Amino acid sequence: KDFTQKIFSDHNKNNILISPEESELIISQILHQNSSNFPLFFHKEVPSSRMIRELKKFISTLINRKVNYPECLKDLKSSKSDQLELVFNEYIKYLKENNLVDGDLLLHWVIQQLTGSNINSFNNVFIYGFYEPLPLEKDLIKSIADNSGNFYYAIPFGDNKAIFIDDGQWLGIKDIQKNIPKDQAYQISNIFSDIPKSDLSKWLFISSKRDRLLEVRTIAMQIRNLIARGADPRKIAVAFPDLNKGAAFVNEVFPDHGIPFDVAIHDDLAQSPTIQTIFDMLKVPALNYKRTHLVGLLKSPYIRFQYEHEGKKKRLLPNEVDFESLAANIIEGSNNWLPGFEALIGELKSEIESPDTPEPKRNSLGNRVKRIEKLIKGITELFNDIKTLEGKKTIGDHIKKLRCLLSKWDFQKLTDYHEEEIYERDSKALSSFFNLLDSMELSFLVIPTKKIDLNEFLTTLSLLTQEKKYRKEKENRNKVQITGLREIVHLTFDYLFIADMVDGEIPRVSLSQPFTSDLEVERMGLLTKKDLLRQERYYFLATLLVAGKRVYLIYPQSERDKPLVFSSFIDSITKCFEYNTWGEIENTTSILLTQFNEGKKLAQGELDYAMITNTSPLKVSNILEKINIENFYRKKDYNSKYDGVLENDNGIVEEMTLKFDDSKIYSPTMFEMFGLCPFRYYLKNILYLDVMPRINTEITPQERGSLFHRIVFRFYNERKEKGFTKVTESDQKEALQHIKTIAHEEFNKFYYDDPVWTAFKQKYLGDDILRQGLLETFIKKEIEDIPPDFSPAYFELSIGNPIKPGCVDKYSTEDPVILDLGDGDPGTVSIRGKIDRLDITGNNKFMIIDYKTGKKDHSFKDVKSGLAFQLPLYILSVENLNTEIDGIAGAYYFVKNPFEINKWIQIGDKTYKDMFGSLGKVNGIRDDFGVMLLGSLNHIKKYIKLMRRGMFHPSVHFGKCPDYCEYKTICRFNDLRLFEFEGSELDESN
Ligand code: SF4
Structure with a gap:
């Protein structure tokens, strides 16, 4: 290679030597310009970079092996060989027309110069190191021999036919000296033969x-x-x-x-972290400013982008951009980022203004608003920089813009490195990449192209980079x-x-x-x-x-x-x-083994020994503490701070006593969460830890639930204004029309337009011909399943929350209900919540109804064991608000799809069993209804006491952790550990 290049640089006048990358670009252009002729090489309208590389390899093989293609195939010729022949011919034609020579044709060029006697003869030539040269190499060697005074060619050779078949006869030299000394090398070269051992x-x-x-x-x-x-x-x-x-x-x-x-070892340039970051930079604008791409880019330590905010230089932190862009539901598009953030700020501000929001949370929301405002500034500036890469340009102009941005973002600055090795690796990769850009710029002077967009530039650049190797270390x-x-x-x-x-x-x-x-x-x-x-x-x-x-x-x-x-x-x-043989040697040199042995000593209690050798990266006392936490504190009952039992910390207990004093207002679901898992309650309601929000591209389960509530609320509220709520057989048709009209109006408030949304609407409305919708079944159930004595009376009755007119029952109250918890501390509890529906009888008895659009989650046993509070607490709250009416039952109304609509009484007073009709055949209807309600209050009293004491351990309930628990990944709950329990205060009732 060096020899031919030397001849070329000394004697060439008109031609240009091109690199393998440039050859690939030419092949790529040939394919693109005649795509209809090359269906074999296209996949989804583009030839892959691998395909182009293989074509280059194929052309190289044809040249170096002097293959008469496709004639040599004879009857094996096919449309594949036709297309390959065409690529080959077009490639050679292009090089000839443009006076270009690639690395393979260079040999050809030198042979022509030697045989045409354009080069002076050599005096003495020595060639060695070739084992079975390729046909074109043989031609070159022969033409060098013909142009030499003295020509010496050393052939690796021996008597062993399993290895040596090239005896140099092809050189046409009569006097070939065989000089094979019978030394150890000769002895070894008899391997693969049948000689005696x-x-x-x-x-x-x-x-x-x-x-x-x-x-x-x-x-x-x-x-x-x-x-x-x-x-x-x-x-x-x-x-x-x-x-x-x-x-x-x-x-x-x-x-x-x-x-x-x-x-x-030579590594792929494309695998270098710094080069990957450059590609990530290009991907952001080339692929429509996707959220994931921008976050990925910002995570790279090579991004030194900074912007000004309140007179200070700031960096865009990837975790902040990640979290807030998820919360803002931003998916892609440079124009969607800022409106998305502004809408999120609006939402956060209304949450701050809500009286329902506790003070610490209000502060953290305020900080988030400031943080998003800062992000808007940073992202606007970053997009302004990155947008310079966009648009249709020549390759040369694309490279210029890329160089500008790399320099603006300090890519060439290799100063902030603490580790020599990483500095070495990155500087080598960058210099190799900039060499590639240089050669691209040069080659595009030779191979002019039309203007291409950023996406195409990205594909071209990645094609060339994938080929490149670099050596990381000196x-x-x-x-x-x-x-x-x-x-x-x-x-x-x-x-x-x-x-x-x-x-x-x-x-x-x-x-x-x-x-x-x-x-x-x-x-x-x-x-x-x-x-x-x-x-x-x-x-x-x-x-x-x-x-x-x-x-x-x-x-x-x-x-x-x-x-x-x-x-x-x-x-x-x-x-x-x-x-x-070899390899039976004692391992005395491994650091890992030393540490392993030290660990064994530690386990056997030989602490001094471990401290003396001290090869571990951590202090021994730290390691021991960690082992103890796992082996001692996380065994049997929850009784240490490592399991959220904080009662021994006076500061925490003081703070919790204050936090859960008598002014605290609770919703029933807060007690349900605490009852099932105090640890989850602690993370959510005290530490305010939140999981990363999800991007929602279709209607969420929460939106589905509130949509149903809203439709049914409006339906009954409008009927109530007309003076009758109960649906009867005679007005069934009219009621159905009414509820469907409301549904249409509510659906139109959403902007979804995808198959999931269409199917969801159809599930509610049916198709007017064959399929009955959920709303139609609901109306039928309302006629069939309402016990005759009951009529729907209150809808979305809100207690202790700010009132949004038109969204809740007009009898709603902003004051919480205060329930008596009996003697001792706490003496009362303040309750807030929203009751889906309340059906009432002529003699002032009522039933609470709770709609469930998700899963059936609570059983009657859960009410007894302090895991379900909604129905008992709402009954007690309504009785407290209006002492003239008596609660006699609480029911669930399960509404999933047209075939799964059920209503059943979960808890009820057996005295009124006859009034419940078909709904009353369940074991929650009891003589001791009043005692059961009081039981719920006892659970609440106990829970508040535990909260004040700082008892926030993981669940004590076997198999009850919800699948969707957002804290699963950070909690150490283990079902099997419950078997070791000797009894827990929270678990006493089970
Ligand atoms: S996984 Fe279970 S124990 Fe852990 S936080 Fe969630 S509910 Fe609690």
Whole structure:
């Protein structure tokens, strides 16, 4: 390569040498401009970058192997070969017309110059290192020979036909000297043959280990051993058939054994974190300012974007943008961000103004408003910067704008690095990326293109970047060298380790040729499996010869519990040579092992020993504390602060006593939450911890529920104004029409327009022909299931909340209801809430009805055990508000779909059983109805006492944690632990 490039730069006048990336761009253009001719290479209207790379490889193969394509295929010609031929011809034509030469045609160009005698003859030429050169390389070598005074060509050769078949006859030189010394190298080169076994037991060592990790660990221990015995680390090498795979283990194991090493690995430029950030930057405007893209971009530490706010420089914090944009339901579109945030500010402000909002929460909401205002400023400035990348431009102009933004955002500034290694990695990646931009700019002077949009520019740039490799670290020959099998040939080391000697890794005979079947490979004269095996043998032999003093072979026996088969080369080498074993060595050099042993000592109580060695990154006392919390405090009853039992902290108890004093107003659901899980209550209502909001693209369960409540409220409220509420058979048709009209009006207030919304509306309204809607079934149930004595009377009766006229019953009150809890502290409790519906009889008996549009969640047993409070507390509250009426029942009205509408009495007074009609056949109808209501008040009294004492432990109820519990990920609840309980204050009633 260097030789031909030198000739080219010395003698070329009119041509331009292009890079592999530029070749790919040309192929991409050819495909795009004639897309109808190349259906094979298009997927969803674009050829993938992988496809273009494969085409480049295919063209390269045709040139280097001088394949007469597609004629050589004979009867195998097809539309695929026609398209491949067309791409090849168009590519060559383009290069010729534009005086371009690629890396493959460069050989051709040099051959032409040599045969045309445009170049002076060489005096002496020495060529060595070629094993089975390609046809075009052979032509080049021959033309060099023809132009040389003295020509010396060294062929790697031996008597072993399993490895050597190229004897150089193709050079046409009669006098070929065979100089094969009968030394150890010659002895080794007889591998893969049937010669009698020879003794290499002082040089050749073989071992196997359970898995790859142990394999690399064994190598590390052996290297430490060699170094301890005076070996020079620079003279030790480890070769892997697959360097990337091996390097991952080496990076983990070698530092643990304190071995200095250098991995000869080139990483993909596209995988570099700093380059990925540049692509993330481009993605934001190219892909319509998606929320996820912007948050992802801001999370990158390479983004140093700052904006001015109140005279100070600020950074946009990704967690803030993430949380608030989710809350604002922003999905994408640069124009949707600011209106989304402004709407959210409006919502937060009305929540702040609501008297229902407790003071601490009001403060935190106020802070959120300020935070969102700050975000608006920052995002506006960031979008202004990023928008400069948008629009249709030439590639050159796109690159200019990108460079401008990178420089504005300090990308080239490589000063703030604390770690030399990361600095090295990023500076290498950036310089490689800027080189790529330079070469793109140059090549687009050569290959002019039309103006393209940002999306197309992004695709082009990523295509070119994917090809690029870079080396993260400086090469360091003073350390143990970790390398690939093929990279190490022709070098010299004292000690060589060859790892991963397993079938499939070595030999590799499954090299795939793009776009070709096995038969086509044969007709094209490409390498067959037999050729590949011979080459693999040669490179293995060449690798073995690298080792001067010793070679250590090793293979893993399994990978993730799957057995591995050792390489056939192990078989061959052990048949030919006497060898020794290795690898049984005591591990005394691993830091991890030392820490592991220390952990064992700790577990046995040998604390002093651990403190002396002190190799752990944490203090021993810290580790012990953590172990104790898990092993002691989180066992059996909830009785420590680690389980939310805070009663021993006077400050907290004082604060809780104040927080839950007699002025505190509770809703029934607060007690339900505390009863089921005090810890959840604590996180939600005391710490105000919230989960990240979700983006809602369709109607939410809450919206569904309130929509039903709203429709039914308006229906009955309007009937009430006309003087009759109860639906009868005679006005069934009219009632249905009425409720459907209301439903239409309510649906029109939503802006959804998707199949889920259409199906939801149809579920409510039916289709007027076959399917009955939920509202129709509801009206029927209202006629059939209302006990004759009852009539609907109050709807959405609100207690203790601010009144929104037109949304709640006109008898609603803003004052909470105060219920008597009997002797002792607390003596009373203030209740607020909203009662869905209250049906009343002529003799002033009433029934509370609660609509359920989600799941049936509470049973009668829950009322008894202090997990369900709505029905009993609402009955008691209404009685308290109006002493002239008596509550005799509480019912659930389950409304899910047209086929699942049920009403049943959950708790009721048996004295009035006859009045309940068909609703009264449940076990919640009891003689001791009044006692049951009082039982709920007793539970409440106990809960308030526990809250004041700071008792906020996780649930004591087996299997009751709700699936949707937002704190599941941070709570340590364990069902099995409940079996160890000796009794809990909260659980006493069960
Ligand atoms: S998962 Fe269960 S125990 Fe944990 S917070 Fe939620 S309800 Fe409480």
